[in-house]
Amino acid sequence: MSALYDEFKNYSENDLYPCHMPGHKRHALGAMPENFASIDFTEVDSLDDLHDPEGIILESEKNAAQVLGADASYFLVNGSTAGILAAVCASVKRNGKLLIVRGSHRSAYNAVYLRGIRPAYIHTKGPDEDGIYDAASAEDVRKALDENPDTEAVFIVSPTYEGRMSDIASIAEAVHARNIPLIVDEAHGAHLSFTKGCASDAIRNGADIVIQSIHKTLPAPTQTAVLSVKGNLADKEEIRRFLSIYQSSSPSYPLMSMIDGCIRYMSENSEKLVQNLHDNFENLLKRLEVCDKLICGPKIADLQSGKADYGKLVISARNTCISGKEIADILRDRYRIETEMAAPGFVLAMFTVCDEAYGFDKVAGALIDLNTRLEKYGLLAEDGEKPVDISTPLPTPVIRMPYSEAVDAESDVVSLSESAGRISSNIICLYPPGTPIVAPGEEIAPEHVTLIDKCIKAGFNIKGLEGVGIKVVKNG
Ligand SMILES: Cc1ncc(COP(=O)(O)O)c(C=O)c1O
Structure with a gap:
């Protein structure tokens, strides 16, 4: 056996509850094969070719497009990273201008670098007292478009890592008024495609290119993702060409099979799974209302109005004298919960359609208990000073060189x-x-x-x- 396998296996046997990716939470839902090697092929006759699909892979991609509400969908085996590189490079010419949310993932910045793009920024509201920025609003995008009339495409992130969501339809309207495409990094929102009537389901609300990491919030393994397009503003041929550049020339058949399996599984079971997630998450937030010092969000009203995402629990460090990282350490060491991300001002715990009631109970119990102990442990704000004020806005960038x-x-x-x-x-x-x-x-x-x-x-x-x-x- 490999040393890495042994290490991973050992780790998987610990008692930590995973409030982090991947979305399957170690449950073999959907079409996760037990025997990996038996389906690990290459482009042999009849098994089609991801880079030039004509047979079963094309059929599965067409099925995905239909389920996701797109004109075409492309399977990604190198994560959303490959899809974002391809989407940006296919939408903006060398030396062209891209309007991009300042808080975008580094893959979007890497696309800017590789294609020699001139970026101009959409500055979203924030940071709030926890150091979190809002998702882009139509007003943010309109203002940036007015200042940059030579923009060739607009790139936004929704949901953000912290679960803030954009009103996609109004942003799409502003972008389409310039006859250019809207690219949405929906890496954290693959589940929105399965949430009926969701105003942040980007492809169904007017986005032209949408990239989703199905591994982040759905029952699918790490690196699986999908890029979808709708309408005439996205250049499908260029997207295929760039995907062939940025994806492996030996794409994994097991990963492709699990993308297909996840989408079929979700299309059959999503109603119940999504409803369970919504009920459990709202219930968790209601239970956490007793936490008067360790403030947890989002607000239930923001979930119901579509401003916040079901599944991203933000635990604020604002009333304490410690950082989010130290709260995450306490949650791990004392309560056996591993969180997704710890920033100076907050901790992020992630729930997906694969979490069970037990996980929600464990997190509720831990946070309620920690809230009562903060004073005893001397961790309240009055017990010490914060080293950095993370709610101070950054100065507007001054660009001096491409x-x-x-x-x-x-x-x-x-x-x-x-x-x-x-x-x-x-x-x-x-x-x-x-x-x-x-x-x-x-x-x-x-x-x-x-x-x-x-x-x-x-x-x-x-x-x-x-x-x-x-x-x-x-x-x-
Ligand atoms: C906002 C955002 N976009 C894109 C990505 C890249 O996704 P992937 O890990 O599927 O390549 C990430 C990864 O964390 C992300 O947070």
């Missing part, structure tokens, strides 16, 4: 204190959540330096640094 040129330019590594006024060659972000503090080609402002310094001193994970220095454009 993004890709700044990444490829000759560079120097300078100390943080020497970096103010220089042009960054890297994305520098606090991770999680991953919104760039500064992106390649942008001037590093004194406020950036202060924030990065405070985050480092507080022990937060700042990505994009070179040791303790910053990579900047030489002579820039």
Whole structure:
């Protein structure tokens, strides 16, 4: 047996409850094969070819499109990452302009780099007192479009990692008024395709290209995802061409079979599964209303009005003197719950259609208990000061050089204190959540330096640094 297999198997036998991805929560629902090797093929006769499908793979993709409400769907075996790279590259010409939500996933930024795109940003409302930004609104998008009339495509994220959702129809209307495509990174929202009447189900509400990680919220294994298109603004041939560039030339047959299996399973069982998730999640939030110090969200009204996603529980650190990371450590060590993500201001616990009542009970019990103990443990806000105020908005980026040129330019590594006024060659972000503090080609402002310094001193994970220095454009 492999050393990795042994390690993973050992880990799977621990008593931690998984409030994190993948969405199957280790239940073999749908079409998860017991014997992996028996269906691990290559493009032999009759088994079709993902890069040029004409037979059973094409039929399965057509079935997926019909279930998801799309004109065409493409299976992704390299996650949403491959779909986002392909969608952006297929929609914007080299040197063209993309309007992109500032808090986008790094795959969208990588597409900007690879295609030599000029990004312009949609700034969404936030950060709130936990450090969380809203999903894009139609107003945010309209404002950015007015300032950037040469935009070739718009890229938004909905739901966000923290479960905020956009009103897709009104955004699509604003984007289509310019006759350009709307790309929605719905990596965290594959379940929305199975939620009847959902205003954030992007493909059914006017988006042109939608990318969904089915592995994040549905019963499907890691790396499985789907890209769907609708209407005439998406260039299907270019999307296929770029998918062939960004996906493996040996796509996994077991993964393809499980994408197909997951979609068929959900199309037959989603009504009950989604209803269970909604009931259990609302019930959890009702039980957590007794937590007067450890505030948990979203609000039930925001779930019901479609602003927030069923499944993303945000546990705020705002009334405590510790960070989200420390709360996540307590949840793991004391209550045996592994969460999805811990940011300075909050912890995110994820529930999917595969969670059972037991999981919701365990989390409710743990948080109610921890809420009563915060005072005794000396963890309340008045017991100590927070090292970083994460609710301060970042300065508006000043772009001094094209993004890709700044990444490829000759560079120097300078100390943080020497970096103010220089042009960054890297994305520098606090991770999680991953919104760039500064992106390649942008001037590093004194406020950036202060924030990065405070985050480092507080022990937060700042990505994009070179040791303790910053990579900047030489002579820039
Ligand atoms: C918002 C967002 N988009 C895209 C991705 C990439 O998805 P995948 O892991 O399926 O490649 C992620 C991954 O975490 C994400 O959070």
